[in-house]
Amino acid sequence: MNRKKRIRLGVFKYTCCAGCEFQLIFFQKKILEIFENLEIIYFRMGESGGGEEGPFDLVLIDGAITEAWQADQLKKVRQAAKFLLPIGSCAVNGGIPAIKNSTSELEMEKRVYQQIQPLHSMKAHPVDDYVKVDGYIKGCPMGEKDLVEAVTSLLLGKRANFINYSVCVECKLKGNLCLLIADKLPCMGPVTNAGCGALCPSYGRACYACWGPMEDANSRALAWQFEKMGLEPDDIFRKFTQYASNKLEFRKGAQLYGSTT
Amino acid sequence: MDQQPEPRTISIDYLARVEGETDLVVKIGEEDLDITLKIFEPPRFFEGFLVGRKYDEVGDIGSRICGICPISHMTTTLQAVEKAMGIDPSPQTKHLRRLMCLAQIVASHIVHLYMFALPDYFGYPGFVGMMPRFEKEKNNFLHMKEAMNRVGEVIGGRALNPISLVVNGFTQIPAKSSLLSLAQGIEKVLPMARETAHLIGRLPYPDFKVDTEFISLRHQHEYAINEGVFTSSKGGSWSIDEYQEQFIEEQVDYAMAKKCLLKGRGPFMVGALARVNIKFDQFHEETKKLAEDVCFNVPDYNPFHNNVAQALEIYEGMIECHRLLTSLNPQKEKPVVKIRSGPGTAVTEAPRGLLVHGYTLNQRGIVEKANLVTPTSHNFANIEKDLKALAEKFYQPDNPDDLKKKCEQLIRAYDPCFSCSVH
Numbered sequence: 001m002n003r004k005k006r007i008r009l010g011v012f013k014y015t016c017c018a019g020c021e022f023q024l025i026f027f028q029k030k031i032l033e034i035f036e037n038l039e040i041i042y043f044r045m046g047e048s049g050g051g052e053e054g055p056f057d058l059v060l061i062d063g064a065i066t067e068a069w070q071a072d073q074l075k076k077v078r079q080a081a082k083f084l085l086p087i088g089s090c091a092v093n094g095g096i097p098a099i100k101n102s103t104s105e106l107e108m109e110k111r112v113y114q115q116i117q118p119l120h121s122m123k124a125h126p127v128d129d130y131v132k133v134d135g136y137i138k139g140c141p142m143g144e145k146d147l148v149e150a151v152t153s154l155l156l157g158k159r160a161n162f163i164n165y166s167v168c169v170e171c172k173l174k175g176n177l178c179l180l181i182a183d184k185l186p187c188m189g190p191v192t193n194a195g196c197g198a199l200c201p202s203y204g205r206a207c208y209a210c211w212g213p214m215e216d217a218n219s220r221a222l223a224w225q226f227e228k229m230g231l232e233p234d235d236i237f238r239k240f241t242q243y244a245s246n247k248l249e250f251r252k253g254a255q256l257y258g259s260t261t
Numbered sequence: 262m263d264q265q266p267e268p269r270t271i272s273i274d275y276l277a278r279v280e281g282e283t284d285l286v287v288k289i290g291e292e293d294l295d296i297t298l299k300i301f302e303p304p305r306f307f308e309g310f311l312v313g314r315k316y317d318e319v320g321d322i323g324s325r326i327c328g329i330c331p332i333s334h335m336t337t338t339l340q341a342v343e344k345a346m347g348i349d350p351s352p353q354t355k356h357l358r359r360l361m362c363l364a365q366i367v368a369s370h371i372v373h374l375y376m377f378a379l380p381d382y383f384g385y386p387g388f389v390g391m392m393p394r395f396e397k398e399k400n401n402f403l404h405m406k407e408a409m410n411r412v413g414e415v416i417g418g419r420a421l422n423p424i425s426l427v428v429n430g431f432t433q434i435p436a437k438s439s440l441l442s443l444a445q446g447i448e449k450v451l452p453m454a455r456e457t458a459h460l461i462g463r464l465p466y467p468d469f470k471v472d473t474e475f476i477s478l479r480h481q482h483e484y485a486i487n488e489g490v491f492t493s494s495k496g497g498s499w500s501i502d503e504y505q506e507q508f509i510e511e512q513v514d515y516a517m518a519k520k521c522l523l524k525g526r527g528p529f530m531v532g533a534l535a536r537v538n539i540k541f542d543q544f545h546e547e548t549k550k551l552a553e554d555v556c557f558n559v560p561d562y563n564p565f566h567n568n569v570a571q572a573l574e575i576y577e578g579m580i581e582c583h584r585l586l587t588s589l590n591p592q593k594e595k596p597v598v599k600i601r602s603g604p605g606t607a608v609t610e611a612p613r614g615l616l617v618h619g620y621t622l623n624q625r626g627i628v629e630k631a632n633l634v635t636p637t638s639h640n641f642a643n644i645e646k647d648l649k650a651l652a653e654k655f656y657q658p659d660n661p662d663d664l665k666k667k668c669e670q671l672i673r674a675y676d677p678c679f680s681c682s683v684h
Contacts, residue, residue, distance in 0.1 A: 019328020047387030048277035100310040111309035
């Protein structure tokens, strides 16, 4: 029998909207041949049953870590996985759930629930605060190119080459007019990781950094630029705390204008 | 030796093929039955952290409440902000939003029926495993989904978490030609929607009926999605502004989601079956004919038939999207905003039912108070009520697995979104 060895896949969801898992379901059409090489071991949104213990060739983690049981399970899953990748902004950067990190946990709980005893939520953290990861599939929802790159690299046994430049590069490639310079819009493109195809600027909108920071981005310089353009301090603070308030790159932009802890 | 027997327990840990995380515990005693839907989805505190954020980012943040119905959350958020600021968007904006929301309802139903519901009725753990033997169904699923996703991509920039929708309009208006090509795409998949209705209408649903109060939005002139008044199948209608007076939202100690009740009446059902029961007369004639072909009659009191109602809404939604796409003649418009302080509440029909967003803004347009109630919070009490009736009817002591399976099917039929419900 000529049977290829299939990649044993695990997908785990933590604190998020499940949009990235949902995206995963739709990549099937475009990269069906890749999915034919996958064997689903654990993916509760897609299939009943399946064991958390693996072993897995590839594990995808959706969502930020905000509860202790998630961190415990994540560590176990890491041990059972050859490769582990966070998918989407929540898992990669803390994402939208991390907006709450600049306010005290107790204050958050009280704003939403009358009885706070049953709650055991912690501040939102990205996956790599707890375990070693083998790359990042960025985006909100996660981008397709990086996922295809990750899976094909795994099949071919080569090192994955993820997108690692700013949204500005994609704008230039598309020939977009610069919104920051020409229209004086507070665009986060210069400090944001590319992969979306400069989506917002192409639709006449300033980038709002949903893919999170590009590695080593100089957020402080961009924050000063915003200040010169006349943005209020709290507006600048919000720009750098919407998608990745945990990440050092964005904290540098935010911390001059408000408290990030 | 007269010992009180221990109650039998049926439990489901981390229910598969639904959006989000829940357990179910059914305790069967001598005299009574106890049902608890333990929604353990971790809270993200949207109502907490939206406080202090500005009007121009709440739409983008709000869309991240749900990965399946981001367009509904975004639209409802924007409408609530507009209400607070006293903005009445242009008819074109309303039409484009209706188009996007309908396309998303159709897409969400397609995913629910094929990925989540169907495997139950054919005995598979998931749809991926079904695909090799269900070639035609797989193609219908993927092509329909693709055609509806395209609507979100072309008008919104991205099918999930679109980016062109802002307060009082769109940052970019689509060209007439691109709308027409979307319409062509829908024409191609319309026959697949008919096939879907026949497939879903034929499934062996349990013979089960429960007395239910259905609530949906209703509008004088159209199948209500983003505008209308609350209408109950048991009589009564209320304006959107009366929401706080008519509905109660309570915290329970076993779930992270809050539970909603209609004041003085109790549990109620929202979603596709509620809409179809209340607004069947507003369907296009072709959809009414399709309903007849699959032997669906209103009012229908079998919650499992929410699947059939979804299949009918897929067809109806495609026809309506096609009508809008071919009749709209988009003109350039700039989304102008004049910031004003005050409260605003908006309600829309998301794929799974009534969705409520309410915000109070200050004079700089910063959120001071946020309140969100999602379809699954509205359905929470009714799901438990139906599960109880189901267990009473179908429990056999020698075959508890049958009931367990039916409980799973029933919860799935509601198409719950636990991530939304906790938010």
